Amino acid sequence: MPEGDTVWNTARVLDRALAGARLTGSDFRVPQLAATDLTGWAVRESASRGKHLLLRLTAPTGTQWTLHSHLRMDGVWRAYTPGERWTARPAHLIRVVLRSPGAVAVGYHLHELALVATAEEESLVGHLGPDLLGPDWDADEAVRRLAAEPERTIGEALLDQRNLAGVGNLYKCEVLFLRGVSPWTPVRAVPDLPGTVALAQRLLAANRGRWTQSTTGVLRRGGTSYVYGRRAQPCRRCGAAIRKEELGERVTYWCPVCQPDRA
Numbered sequence: 001m002p003e004g005d006t007v008w009n010t011a012r013v014l015d016r017a018l019a020g021a022r023l024t025g026s027d028f029r030v031p032q033l034a035a036t037d038l039t040g041w042a043v044r045e046s047a048s049r050g051k052h053l054l055l056r057l058t059a060p061t062g063t064q065w066t067l068h069s070h071l072r073m074d075g076v077w078r079a080y081t082p083g084e085r086w087t088a089r090p091a092h093l094i095r096v097v098l099r100s101p102g103a104v105a106v107g108y109h110l111h112e113l114a115l116v117a118t119a120e121e122e123s124l125v126g127h128l129g130p131d132l133l134g135p136d137w138d139a140d141e142a143v144r145r146l147a148a149e150p151e152r153t154i155g156e157a158l159l160d161q162r163n164l165a166g167v168g169n170l171y172k173c174e175v176l177f178l179r180g181v182s183p184w185t186p187v188r189a190v191p192d193l194p195g196t197v198a199l200a201q202r203l204l205a206a207n208r209g210r211w212t213q214s215t216t217g218v219l220r221r222g223g224t225s226y227v228y229g230r231r232a233q234p235c236r237r238c239g240a241a242i243r244k245e246e247l248g249e250r251v252t253y254w255c256p257v258c259q260p261d262r263a
């Protein structure tokens with residue numbers, strides 16, 4: 001599940017592969033950028049902001065641009081060495097290929113792919129709340145934004161990237177389990193909002209630099225989460241069957257015993 005940590009890791013992969021290089025070719029396979037050619041453009045850096053990826057480029061004219069992408073549920077960027085086979089996903093899912101002398105970056109199933117002037121990056125990410133993994137992470141501001149809508153359920157509020165940027169379904173479920181809070185608790189009734197926000201940040205930060213997302217400290221398959229992806233399996237704390245509810249892309253897993261409804 002691409003959440004803030006996955007996107008942070010992806011930004012680092014792209015940065016290592018391309019930063020400082022001059023592109024020797026590009027191939028966009030989306031209609032809005034089909035005519036775009038980045039040959040000769042220099043890659044300045046790759047960064048993440050919440051779940052958004054920002055690849056910053058300098059055109060041969062000297063103007064600064066940002067190639068934006070979003071992974072959503074299924075997008076992925078991979079870096080290959082020139083000549084290496086691209087095996088991460090089927091070829092028909094490729095949305096863009098960026099070539100440099102030392103690496104080829106292939107973006108599969110990317111969303112919101114757009115090239116904007118770097119000066120206008122805010123139009124893409126300016127609405128986001130504090131970035132959990134950003135250098136400017138501001139826990140107090142995240143708490144303030146969450147608390148501004150006291151009647152909203154905490155499950156919804158944590159997913160709203162305008163409150164804090166980087167939490168998806170996995171971390172939402174796991175944080176609330178660890179805090180013993182039902183996802184349907186209104187924000188005003190969450191016992192310790194700053195503690196909840198701090199825990200979300202710690203969980204994401206712990207998974208930087210690795211692709212396995214674990215909230216339990218266990219990295220082996222089947223052991224990485226308390227509730228997420230564990231419908232009908234026994235709660236690791238109390239043994240009750242973990243429950244799941246799905247509303248479109250919003251999936252919630254919780255333990256009905258450890259997370260009693262306080263509403």
Ligand SMILES: [Zn+2]
Nearest residue numbers: 235238255258
């Ligand atoms: Zn339980």
